[in-house]
Amino acid sequence: MIDEELVQLLTPEGERVENSEYESTLNGDEIFGFYRDMVIIRRLCNESTSLQRQGQLALWAPVQGQEAAQIGAGRALAPMDFTFPTYREHGIAWCRGVPPENMLRLFRAVSNGGWDPQKYRHSVPTVVLGSQTLHAVGYAMGIQRDGAEEAAMAFFGDGASSQGDVMEAFVWAASFNAPVVFFCQNNQWGISTPSTVQSKIPLYHRAHGFGFPGVRVDGNDVLAVYEVTKRALDSARVGGGPTLIEAYTYRIGAHTTSDDPTRYRIDAEVEVWKHRDPVERVKALLVHEYKVKNADFDGVAAEAETMALKLREDVLAMSRPDPITMFDNAYAAPHPLIEEGRREMIDLGISGGEL
Amino acid sequence: MTTTMTMAKALNEGLRRAMEKDPKVLLMGEDIGRLGGVFRITDGLQKDFGEDRVVDTPLSESAIVGTAVGLAIRGYRAVCEIQFDGFVYPAFDQIVSQVAKMHKRSDGAYKMAMVIRIPFQGGIGAIEHHSESPEPYFAQTAGLRVVSCSTPNDAYWMIQQSIEHDDPIIFCEPKCRYWEKGEVDLESPPSGLFDAVVRREGTDVTLIAYGASVKTALRAAETAAVEGTSIEVIDTRSIAPLDIGLMAKSLEKTGRVVVVQESPHTASIGSEIVSELTQRCFYSLKAPGIRVSGYHVPYPPTRIEEDYRPSVDRILDAVDRVMGFES
Numbered sequence: 251m252i253d254e255e256l257v258q259l260l261t262p263e264g265e266r267v268e269n270s271e272y273e274s275t276l277n278g279d280e281i282f283g284f285y286r287d288m289v290i291i292r293r294l295c296n297e298s299t300s301l302q303r304q305g306q307l308a309l310w311a312p313v314q315g316q317e318a319a320q321i322g323a324g325r326a327l328a329p330m331d332f333t334f335p336t337y338r339e340h341g342i343a344w345c346r347g348v349p350p351e352n353m354l355r356l357f358r359a360v361s362n363g364g365w366d367p368q369k370y371r372h373s374v375p376t377v378v379l380g381s382q383t384l385h386a387v388g389y390a391m392g393i394q395r396d397g398a399e400e401a402a403m404a405f406f407g408d409g410a411s412s413q414g415d416v417m418e419a420f421v422w423a424a425s426f427n428a429p430v431v432f433f434c435q436n437n438q439w440g441i442s443t444p445s446t447v448q449s450k451i452p453l454y455h456r457a458h459g460f461g462f463p464g465v466r467v468d469g470n471d472v473l474a475v476y477e478v479t480k481r482a483l484d485s486a487r488v489g490g491g492p493t494l495i496e497a498y499t500y501r502i503g504a505h506t507t508s509d510d511p512t513r514y515r516i517d518a519e520v521e522v523w524k525h526r527d528p529v530e531r532v533k534a535l536l537v538h539e540y541k542v543k544n545a546d547f548d549g550v551a552a553e554a555e556t557m558a559l560k561l562r563e564d565v566l567a568m569s570r571p572d573p574i575t576m577f578d579n580a581y582a583a584p585h586p587l588i589e590e591g592r593r594e595m596i597d598l599g600i601s602g603g604e605l
Numbered sequence: 606m607t608t609t610m611t612m613a614k615a616l617n618e619g620l621r622r623a624m625e626k627d628p629k630v631l632l633m634g635e636d637i638g639r640l641g642g643v644f645r646i647t648d649g650l651q652k653d654f655g656e657d658r659v660v661d662t663p664l665s666e667s668a669i670v671g672t673a674v675g676l677a678i679r680g681y682r683a684v685c686e687i688q689f690d691g692f693v694y695p696a697f698d699q700i701v702s703q704v705a706k707m708h709k710r711s712d713g714a715y716k717m718a719m720v721i722r723i724p725f726q727g728g729i730g731a732i733e734h735h736s737e738s739p740e741p742y743f744a745q746t747a748g749l750r751v752v753s754c755s756t757p758n759d760a761y762w763m764i765q766q767s768i769e770h771d772d773p774i775i776f777c778e779p780k781c782r783y784w785e786k787g788e789v790d791l792e793s794p795p796s797g798l799f800d801a802v803v804r805r806e807g808t809d810v811t812l813i814a815y816g817a818s819v820k821t822a823l824r825a826a827e828t829a830a831v832e833g834t835s836i837e838v839i840d841t842r843s844i845a846p847l848d849i850g851l852m853a854k855s856l857e858k859t860g861r862v863v864v865v866q867e868s869p870h871t872a873s874i875g876s877e878i879v880s881e882l883t884q885r886c887f888y889s890l891k892a893p894g895i896r897v898s899g900y901h902v903p904y905p906p907t908r909i910e911e912d913y914r915p916s917v918d919r920i921l922d923a924v925d926r927v928m929g930f931e932s
Contacts, residue, residue, distance in 0.1 A: 332678075334675075361712065362706070362709060362710045363710040363711050363712055366711070366712070366714045367678075367711050367714050367715065368678075368711075368714045368715070369714070373678070374707070374710045374711050374715075375710075378698060378702045378703070381671060381698060381699060381702065381703050383671075384667065384668050384671025384672055384674070384675065384699065385671060385672075385674045385675040385678065385703070386675060387668070387671075387672050387675060388671060388672030388673060388674055388675020388676045388677075388678075388679075388683075389675035389676070389678055389679050390675070391672060391675065391676060392675065392676045392678075392679030392680070392681050393679070394657075395631075395657055395681070396679070402675070414667065414695075415667055415668070415671060415698075415699075418663075418665040418667055418668035418671070419668065419671070421663050421665065421668070422662070422663060422665070422668050422672060425663055578709075578712075578713070579708050579709045579711075579712055579713040580708070580709050580747055580748060581708065581748065581750075581772050582708055582713070582716050582717075582718075582771035582772050583770065583771050583772050585750075585772075585846055586846045587747075587846055
């Protein structure tokens with residue numbers, strides 16, 4: 251056990267665990283659905299890494315190892331909730347319905363965002379980490395003013411937990427009892443900085459100092475993540491205020507494709523975490539408790555393969571945008587410098603676009 | 606119908622009217638509720654609109670702006686009060702990296718309709734961080750707009766126009782003019798939010814200013830008139846974008862330009878104005894454009910601030926210099 255208060259419902263071997271506060275409410279079909287989600291996200295991630303290695307993406311931020319944390323949290327959300335991600339929340343985006351090719355527009359360097367955040371109720375990627383936690387709190391304050399039974403959820407990691415904005419978000423969420431859930435994926439590494447440098451106490455303990463509950467959940471246990479997140483969201487929606495969830499997990503891959511983790515961490519550590527794989531433990535459960543057959547797992551693998559192929563085609567089809575589009579949506583209302591820039595670009599023959 | 610009131614009261618009335626018109630408008634800031642703000646700009650508004658619409662916030666500027674982003678996504682229009690100019694920097698990331706870029710990042714799905722009110726410039730004898738001119742930082746950032754009022758009438762109308770606007774606006778209030786009275790037309794706005802206006806007509810020199818410097822410029826123009834120099838005073842009102850067209854028209858007439866500002870002149874609004882005007886009016890120029898600015902030092906202890914801020918004498922000296930060039 252990582253921590254005696256760690257909420258875990260499924261061991262790395264796929265055995266169920268009794269927990270005094272939480273029990274799994276999921277049936278076999280739902281668990282199989284989560285398994286499918288995780289396999290697809292892992293395949294999406296691997297395909298994206300390949301695309302980057304082949305020069306088709308500027309960058310990729312792998313999510314391998316964190317699939318359970320993201321699918322468990324993502325599937326606990328209600329349709330009307332609103333999520334505020336970093337740039338690594340591919341599993342959350344998947345659960346919100348964002349098409350995979352849209353997730354890659356940022357990394358293909360054809361957009362600073364990639365999807366319609368209002369349509370999917372999933373905000374744009376945040377690269378200056380921590381900022382998004384305040385956006386979530388503000389959105390939650392709007393929910394309060396509308397009298398709606400909805401919640402906002404902010405995603406961040408152990409690295410961003412040291413940002414001042416995250417502290418301010420905690421203060422405000424507590425002061426206004428905002429319907430927000432802070433979901434911290436402690437994947438142990440902020441690029442090369444270990445989480446032990448970010449905090450001398452377990453991160454979830456910080457919540458108590460701000461006056462709201464904190465929970466540490468096994469981030470590689472999709473059943474536990476789902477139940478813990480669902481309870482926090484349910485509480486937030488009915489006036490229970492904020493919760494900090496620390497999903498204790500591990501970044502199996504590099505920080506991004508520009509990173510070289512062999513410079514700062516040892517293989518043995520990675521191997522330990524590979525034995526705690528989030529996908530394999532659910533598969534083990536599905537085999538021995540629900541008698542799911544190999545053919546069904548093969549079906550998921552085939553589906554993931556098809557999706558990866560389509561993703562590759564979609565990414566390769568994303569061509570360089572017309573340069574004149576850089577002027578689009580810089581402002582909502584007409585602006586003389588935007589008109590000036592557009593005109594200059596057209597005069598120089600850089601773009602065939604219209605004024 | 607016109608009535609006389611201070612700029613502080615005009616801002617208060619403008620905020621009140623905006624809140625009456627649109628239930629999505631809400632105010633956020635430190636001490637703005639029961640206290641009415643340290644300058645009393647929001648006096649009485651919490652009593653009338655409630656704590657949900659006039660929000661006394663914890664002491665965290667980044668959060669005041671950062672939560673306004675979330676509220677904007679939800680369809681609200683937050684008016685954030687930054688207590689003093691020098692306190693805006695903790696919110697710099699939210700303003701520059703989030704507020705300014707969210708519309709673009711979301712491909713237009715988000716409107717960042719919000720106003721960030723900043724009492725700026727000096728002249729009140731305060732301690733450090735209470736007298737600064739941060740507007741050039743924001744004017745340089747694409748995605749933002751920056752405006753400043755110099756009269757109670759503009760204060761009343763420009764705050765309402767800013768709140769109604771769909772882009773984020775940095776609203777700079779010349780705090781040393783808060784308590785000066787002027788006529789306010791309660792029925793119709795004097796002009797568009799981004800229009801510059803001619804405050805005094807003249808033929809020899811175009812004197813351009815914004816915020817608190819407008820009044821100083823007008824006093825300089827009066828003095829110059831006694832000495833026989835006719836000065837046209839332009840209030841830029843909008844700092845970004847600049848209404849360069851109106852300024853160019855004036856310069857084509859006068860051939861000489863002086864810009865007044867309290868910020869240091871390196872990479873300043875005055876630099877931008879002089880550069881743009883030189884490009885547009887090169888053949889009309891009778892002298893190089895001159896900036897009268899704060900010096901390139903941290904804002905000084907305020908016992909000596911009047912030797913830092915552009916004074917009538919320093920403006921007249923610049924006027925003499927541009928008048929001294931012969932083509």
